[in-house]
Amino acid sequence: AQKITQTQPGMFVQEKEAVTLDCTYDTSDPSYGLFWYKQPSSGEMIFLIYQGSYDQQNATEGRYSLNFQKARKSANLVISASQLGDSAMYFCAMRAREGYNKLIFGAGTRLAVHP
Amino acid sequence: DTGVSQDPRHKITKRGQNVTFRCDPISEHNRLYWYRQTLGQGPEFLTYFQNEAQLEKSRLLSDRFSAERPKGSFSTLEIQRTEQGDSAMYLCASSRNREGNEQFFGPGTRLTVL
Numbered sequence: 062a063q064k065i066t067q068t069q070p071g072m073f074v075q076e077k078e079a080v081t082l083d084c085t086y087d088t089s090d091p092s093y094g095l096f097w098y099k100q101p102s103s104g105e106m107i108f109l110i111y112q113g114s115y116d117q118q119n120a121t122e123g124r125y126s127l128n129f130q131k132a133r134k135s136a137n138l139v140i141s142a143s144q145l146g147d148s149a150m151y152f153c154a155m156r157a158r159e160g161y162n163k164l165i166f167g168a169g170t171r172l173a174v175h176p
Numbered sequence: 177d178t179g180v181s182q183d184p185r186h187k188i189t190k191r192g193q194n195v196t197f198r199c200d201p202i203s204e205h206n207r208l209y210w211y212r213q214t215l216g217q218g219p220e221f222l223t224y225f226q227n228e229a230q231l232e233k234s235r236l237l238s239d240r241f242s243a244e245r246p247k248g249s250f251s252t253l254e255i256q257r258t259e260q261g262d263s264a265m266y267l268c269a270s271s272r273n274r275e276g277n278e279q280f281f282g283p284g285t286r287l288t289v290l
Contacts, residue, residue, distance in 0.1 A: 065218075094277065096278060096279075098281075103283070104265060104283060104284045104286070105281060105282070105283045105284065106219070106267065106269070106281035107281075108278045108279070108280060108281075111278050152218050152219075154218070156277065162207060162209065162224050162231075162232070162271075162277065163209070163221035163224060163232065163234070164209075164211075164219070164221065164279060165221070166218030166219050166220070167218050168216070168217060168218055169217075169218050
């Protein structure tokens with residue numbers, strides 16, 4: 062069965078510091094994709110970053126980077142130089158198998174950035 | 177650049193009534209998805225369209241739920257005989273047919289069944 066686990070219900074970080082949000086996944090498929098989304102209090106899911114299972118390098122998008130450790134089945138999100146606007150729910154998601162399009166989401170981590 | 181839009185943003189209804197939600201995807205996206213999100217949880221997949229064809233449905237989509245995408249553009253999700261357990265945020269997403277296939281979400285429709 063495919064599953065995403067986010068073990069941190071809540072995290073807090075000081076403004077301008079870096080923070081790591083944990084995500085582990087479970088799948089037997091050799092081909093899969095991993096995604097991170099941000100959900101502010103307004104409710105909209107905002108795509109942040111994507112990592113393919115065959116990608117050799119860790120994905121980066123601005124202040125976001127994905128620490129992909131395939132053997133450990135982990136795909137942690139690192140946010141550098143945190144800003145107050147980063148306060149939100151963060152969801153890790155997985156898409157497994159080419160042609161299968163549904164995303165499987167974790168329960169999320171609530172991040173609070175303190176000034 | 178217009179994103180995914182959903183209408184209405186909020187819907188309050190009485191148990192037993194029918195409700196219909198609309199989703200307009202990003203114009204060049206041929207794939208459209210519906211998810212449901214309850215409080216404190218991540219979104220759960222409901223159904224997926226490629227153009228006008230409904231290719232996948234979750235077991236969560238009971239026979240009271242029906243989704244359509246008649247011309248491969250906008251989509252509707254109808255819930256018949258609503259129940260209190262249907263109260264949730266209903267999210268629509270769209271994507272292109274390419275590597276990575278990141279899905280872009282709309283603002284959601286929050287349904288409250290009294």
